Amino acid sequence: xxxxxxxxxxxxxxxxxxxxxxxxxxxxxxxxRNLAEEATPGRVAELQKRDVLRARxxxxxxxxxxxxxxxxxxxxxxxxxxxxxxxxxxxSVTPTDIAxxxxxxxxxxxxxxxxxxxxxxxxGRYEIPIGLFEDVRVGVQTEVVPEGGELPSDEELxxxxxxxxxxxxxxxxxxxPSIELEEILAEEDAAEAAAAEEAxxxxxxxxxxxxxxAEEAAAxxxxxWRADADAALRQE
Numbered sequence: 001x002x003x004x005x006x007x008x009x010x011x012x013x014x015x016x017x018x019x020x021x022x023x024x025x026x027x028x029x030x031x032x033r034n035l036a037e038e039a040t041p042g043r044v045a046e047l048q049k050r051d052v053l054r055a056r057x058x059x060x061x062x063x064x065x066x067x068x069x070x071x072x073x074x075x076x077x078x079x080x081x082x083x084x085x086x087x088x089x090x091x092s093v094t095p096t097d098i099a100x101x102x103x104x105x106x107x108x109x110x111x112x113x114x115x116x117x118x119x120x121x122x123x124g125r126y127e128i129p130i131g132l133f134e135d136v137r138v139g140v141q142t143e144v145v146p147e148g149g150e151l152p153s154d155e156e157l158x159x160x161x162x163x164x165x166x167x168x169x170x171x172x173x174x175x176x177p178s179i180e181l182e183e184i185l186a187e188e189d190a191a192e193a194a195a196a197e198e199a200x201x202x203x204x205x206x207x208x209x210x211x212x213x214a215e216e217a218a219a220x221x222x223x224x225w226r227a228d229a230d231a232a233l234r235q236e
Contacts, residue, residue: 001026003036004043008094010119014112015096016051018044057109065133068108072130076141077101083123083146086164087157092119093144098128102140120144124157 059065
């Protein structure tokens with residue numbers, strides 16, 4: 001089915017794109033979460049008209065692109081976002097967000113598809129490469145700041161990221177048994193299996209000990225030579 005994205009969706013497209021997705025994915029995920037709407041002919045025509053209007057504001061020549069690049073090289077974009085204690089965002093800053101901010105703050109229109117960055121998911125300082133026209137490119141300084149706060153120093157940002165990595169590694173280690181424990185368990189299982197096989201083999205039973213009564217009976221069956229000798233002496 002075809003849908004119009006209402007938000008940037010990783011590995012699918014940017015806001016406003018008309019994309020083809022599996023019906024189950026669209027019906028069960030995108031539409032219920034208001035990430036997309038059905039691509040009706042009327043809505044698609046509206047989007048096409050909007051794209052034409054936007055294109056009029058984009059650079060048409062290398063000279064225009066260079067003028068825009070000069071302006072953007074002196075620009076610092078700022079996004080205030082909700083973030084956790086280790087700097088991870090509750091959400092992300094996407095290429096569409098950057099394009100919208102450039103238009104609202106500088107009235108500069110750039111193609112979102114030429115903003116060369118993945119969604120930003122941590123607070124920090126970034127330089128975002130943007131292609132303006134053929135070989136004209138510019139890096140735009142961008143700050144992603146925790147809501148209601150200030151951006152920590154680069155050293156503090158590195159420490160926060162390292163702390164988050166350590167937490168993730170610790171959680172992964174806790175979820176998986178150690179290799180040493182797995183080897184010990186495997187050896188014990190093998191030993192138990194070998195013992196069970198040996199017990200099942202024919203002739204593996206130990207010989208029974210003879211009962212005491214049987215031993216006494218066998219001893220009584222032997223000839224009593226002392227009694228015979230005594231009888232012979234008496235006859236003499």
